[in-house]
Amino acid sequence: MKPLPFLRSPPFRGIAPSVAAVSAVSSAVVDAAVVPDSLLEQIAQSRVGGTFWGHQREGVKLVARAGCPVELKGLDKADVAILPVRETAKPIDPWSVIAQARAVRADADDELAIIAGLLGVPVYGPNGGAVSPERLRDAAKRAIAAAAYRDCFSGASASAEAVVAHLADWRRHLDGNRDIAAASGMAFWKREAMRRFLWDGARSPPFLSPRGGLLRARRTGGSLAVWPSRVPADLLDEAREKAVPITRVEDGFLRSKGLGATLTPPGSVVIDRTGIYYDASRPSDLESLLATHDFSPALLDRAHRLRAAIRASGVTKYGQEMGRMLDLPTAKRTVLVVGQVEDDLSVQLGGAGVEGNLDLLRRVRRVEPDAHIIYRPHPDVQAGLRRGHLSDAVVHQHADALDTGAPLMSLVQAVDEVHVLSSLAGFEALLRDRPVTVHGMPFYAGWGLTRDLAKPNARRGRQLTIDQLVAAALILYPCYLDPVTRLPCGPEIMVERLGSGSTSPISWLIRLRTLQGKLQRFMTLSAEYLHG
Template sequence: MLVPGRRRDVDALLAWGRRPSALRVERLARRWDLPVWHLEDGLLRSLAKGRNHPPLALLVDELGVHFDATAPSRMEQLIAAPITAAEADRARALGMLWREQRLSKVNPPAEAAAPQDPFVLVVDQSAGDRSIALGLADASCFQQMLQAALDEHPDCTVVLKVHPDVISGRARGHFNARDLAEPRVRLSADGGHPAQLLERARAVYVVTSQMGFEALLWGRPVHCFGVPFYSGWGLTHDRCKAPVRRRQRASLEALVHAALVGACRCIDPHRHQPCSMETLMRAIGLQRRLQAQQPRRCVAYGFTPWKQRNLRRFLAGSQLRFRAPWRRIPQGVDAVVVWGRRAKPRLLEAAARRQLPVVQVEDGFLRSVGLGADLVDPVSWVVDHQGVYYDATRPSDLETRLATGQWTPAQQQRAAALRQRLVEEAITKYNLQAEPWIRPVGQRRVVLVIGQVESDASIRYGAPGLRSNRALLAAVRAAEPEAYLVYKPHPDVVAGLCRAGAGEDDAAELCDAVLPQGSIQQLFTQIDALHVLTSLAGFEALLRGLEVHCWGLPFYAGWGLTHDRERCDRRQRQLSLDELVHAALIDYPRYVSRDSGWFITPEQAIDELVAWRAAPPQRRTLVQALFRHWGRLRRR
């Protein structure tokens, strides 16, 4: 605002709400004869408040500010304007999506608990909030509101929701100890998300809080003791007279469309580009759901610095502490986190004595472009509260989902579309590129045998019979004596990051071809069948409609989709391929964007993997190079 003269390339000035700085902007605009566009946080702002959580939606108003009832605003005009049938349909769908995703202006994962007995909700605000005075109210309105709630609902508890800024000590509220001494008043002061309170309240009392608008989305009666933007249209019970500009009635659809579409601009948190309100609602809803599923306070054991960084991404929203494997479990934690089955027995015993759940994390099934052993960051991990998917000796979250889950036709259609996209884009776990291999002319049946790292936990806990690559090759040769056998060793073994199995270097004696550099997704197009111990390649082959033989018990075996040599008594159910896909790729893993660090859907993860694979290859960092070199030395 210290510009000495008007710039010729400026068409308008921007001001934030009704802050003192906005008044200075307005004076400058009058001097320069320029319009002022006022900005404010959108009604769906972000996950949290603070510098690390900028607004993802803004209200843009060239006339005024939506919470200022003393003057016209664009929001007000949009509410009063007629809307089309398509806009009304969209508004109804937005209201439903808001409820499904359980959203609010700011969206922490934990929800404020609602009483079991009947209650009405009274919403406090920060003292000095400009929306109070500009909403034609004052501090006395809060006392009137509380008393009205008590008088009008004599048989109900009155839940008083305290503003988060009051809880944090950054602001004062409008109620004192005497107000709270009333026996029927119950304080909600944990800063929790209001969805459960709004969902179950018999009525909601506000002065000018946005929570009144959210209550309308939940279909609750709303009593207004000020003039917020949503009052005066015949949708609320108003105790304060609205301006004459609002004497006409408006539909809830018109209000929702104006507030969430017409006056609002949204940004995609992943691509950092403009997006629809629906896109933003789903993105924030996904963060809330996944964060709510995880323990709040975790202690993690045995994670390298590189994995610690990634664990923070995949358990975003949890408080994490890291400990060496020999350290005791500290007080004040809700869960112990370990990598796969690597936890020491002593740690597991200590967790059991404390009745603390042990959460196991592992690589997901659509991981990266490059090997994890090369310290390539993952797009997907799994977080399992029962076991881990490759451990057939006990249940896992994935196995339980496969054994008990029900999927709607729409969910199965989504899984089918996801499967088709994976095949079309040739996406696999590591997405390694190699020269194509063409099946020999004249061979009637070509069979691929997949090698694994023999020290891998998936063999130790998922292969009760055969446990070596050479034994697998010998068994397949005996089972398919006339087939053309192709053996593909594990990429980590080929790269020198893991040891070959006993006798694996002589694999050529038992097969017709060894393909150390072959691309697994390209090989799928050249073969008739696949044999595995527990390799994920069997699942990837199922996605492509191939015949799969399992000599161990990977997570996808035992459901009627594979030819199984082993049996798991817990797996008695027959599943369709799309049910398996939904459980394994949609329900079970977590996907985190490489760009935003936010949780994403598997469809978005495929987009990122495709773009990642198409980008020019990046040179290894010094840490990656040293790790690869050290890995080779350790395995000599």
């Protein structure tokens, strides 16, 4: 039987193992002494190695490799996990079962024994003799040194440390999906991507009607994943009454190129088990991260480098418009107001009483009476795909200029301040160290980074740095899919792909939706002209 590397990739659905592989057994002789103890600690903390994506089983007291003698004194058969020698189609996660166990029976070089040693669980060999922790640590180092490592996104050689960090991201992604019993409200054009986002290492949840999904989740004791805007509000009430957990799924903050309204599949999503980031009326996983997480120096350094990469690449949710930059006055304070889709849930639940784009413009003028105000409509609204259009005449009653095509981030960096309701443009402005005034209560408000005009949120108030905000919002909270390999990836890969122009192919649905938007916009502008 061909040996497998200890650090290896899960069998991602529909992706060739050669594409997903992060390691291969090496014929080169490497001194195991060069493997640092810090790497073993990193592996133990991340719980990667072996079939870490496998099924998790509760109530295990003894773990043994098939073929090792097992004594059942004081144990039931249900207390013992016998793991096969060969990797099967339905593997068990060795970390979950060994962490519960009192002991492991396996050869010292077996990956079960290696994992037990990393977790501090006693190991006994096939003959019943105890295996020393020193011998297990040496076996772990030899197993790591026996493989060559690669970056599955570029194909280049990689260090074992980099591979462990990447596997840790995969583990966190998969573990987060294990309790999802069904998915509802997922648009059919998103489902291929959603199957990958919601895969738990063995399966993706079935896509069912909201009612069918609720029944399945209740029957299996799992949660129901929903796209909030596409399921009835009373379903969420019923789920609460029946104690069925709801997992909310939404687009992430680094999306694929193209508008959601044009049916471009998402390149990132957030999967929130408490609430959802744009609903300021209740807690969310992101708000909890921002309020309580202990950000390590390594994580903050990663966030700092990610923010620098975003700025250098010019990546933005709103695309890199090729229009002409506006001429801004030099003798007046300049303010950019970013419009939104008025029926978007982020406006309804995070708007703090601001009633749409016209109300926002009026409020900005009251706060900035002497400023030169530029109004920028949302791209989905400008494309004719969503609600929130303001006529030119209405805009010019409160603003000095209307912009529909200048490079948005160039404009953000050119003005003195950015005003938003709850738009993600405010977050992107913060990434670029620009002053932001917030009229609503988006996820990035209330942490000391913005000027907040809405009533304070009692759950917020912790003072954060911009790198702490980035670490939570762009690294810990979302999930990403590489548009090239279709593998789960980190935000760094997504930024690199978006910056280089790598995107998902344009489908006939996207073309049709774009044409529909152009027709809708033509009708809107024609009506404005006819009615003066």
